[in-house]
Amino acid sequence: VKKLVIFGVGLIGGSVALALKQKANAPVCVGVGRNQANLDQALSLSIIDQATTDIASALSGADMVLLAAPVAQTSAILEKIKPHLNSKTIITDAGSTKSDVLATAKTVLGAQAKQFIGGHPIAGSEKTGANAAITDLYQGKHVVLTPTAENSVEDIEKVRHLWVACGANVIEMSAANHDSIFASVSHLPHLLAFALVDDLASRDNAAELFQFAASGFRDFTRIAGSSPEMWRDITMANKYFLIKEINNFQNKLNVIKEILTNNSNHDLEALFKRASNARNDWANSKAKK
């Protein structure tokens, strides 16, 4: 990759550019965005080499385009790219859901959707904007690619190399498998946290309830402080798998209610033990890395 065009030079896109800069034969990184102040800052921080709002010049001679803007903009950005997209340029993205993004690419790009390879770096931070970008954001992190049968092996390899150059561990799977996995380990927990806090906040004794909320509540609900707009988009984009997860979780709660009703102390302790062991094993395995 000699010329990389990044739509959205924030934490995600900016950190890709910074990581690539550390490498020999780093590509020329061209930033495109709607926020001129953010682009100017990315230039002054030497995150990107060029900034432009002119899509035609940005796309000219580009080997790869990385969509790192909010996912709600994917369709609009692809519409703008399409008239200037030659047959060689690879497009990839960094969105948290993949089935919907691939469907959008198909709708907008038609036959050229074969040049689009979905991606999802599992890395982030509370911070946003070019100012938050860091060189090692992807170091040791997972990046999931969701290629289709239409993508060429060479194109997939190039996108894989981009992320490997950023220090990431790249894994390929289907978009459906990706969305199913993230519905359970990320989107459902976020939804549960938002649901609990909204429910408590809507009660007559909300102030009293929050007064007695302590450190367990603090950690459990931290993700309920996440961006409402971003999580609206992720939740709606992945609603098929998320509704399945919600139904499954409600069934689990039914099982627990039965355990409580039957005073099945042993079953309850067994459930808590399995959960506690699994949680602590997971945390220990993460800590070793």
Place this chain on the structure above:
Amino acid sequence: VKKLVIFGVGLIGGSVALALKQKANAPVCVGVGRNQANLDQALSLSIIDQATTDIASALSGADMVLLAAPVAQTSAILEKIKPHLNSKTIITDAGSTKSDVLATAKTVLGAQAKQFIGGHPIAGSEKTGANAAITDLYQGKHVVLTPTAENSVEDIEKVRHLWVACGANVIEMSAANHDSIFASVSHLPHLLAFALVDDLASRDNAAELFQFAASGFRDFTRIAGSSPEMWRDITMANKYFLIKEINNFQNKLNVIKEILTNNSNHDLEALFKRASNARNDWANSKAKK
């Protein structure tokens, strides 16, 4: 209070003794426990002034007894105390649920249950044992007392003073109100975290799921790493209010499923915004203290 008997000289009981030691006219603290090594350690750390396994001598001349052992032992401890309990000694506890403890006190102590005043310090740590005890564990923390109409005003005042001397902010409410509040802000979140982790861990693709779990999952599930035995007891003790909370939460999830099914983007964002604002306002108000 001149003589305070502490059953269970661990984090909770030991920290009370340490806090009182900082004060003028500190009471003589007598530790009672089943674990002799822990009692010896508490003595050698000068947390308590005396240690004994002889309940009669411990209770002799005691102004107050603090039950700080695991709540499952409450009934057995009260049975041992009863033969040696004069009409002046106040008993209080530090358990996470209150209706069940008051019922146990009534059952075991009969008419002398009027000398029992339920308490719940909202403070803790992952650590346990006398070694974990610290002087300022209760500094600025809430302690809930759940007196009944049978308790004397003087006795309630003495228990209040004990906790104020530890630096705590003491609040009185009914046992039912206490248990209802903690069902929603503490016991339900713990149950949801245990339920989610156990459910994921039981799936065929558990290893793959945990591989992609990230920082949001880490914080959301931290409390699923809590003690299974302790949470079995709390959950069973408070199951009346907890089942109400589970039913309520399942209804909330039904509302969210309907929002998703109807593609009500606006309603979903509004819910997430309310939650996000409430969570961040709460965190900011805590940070100011």
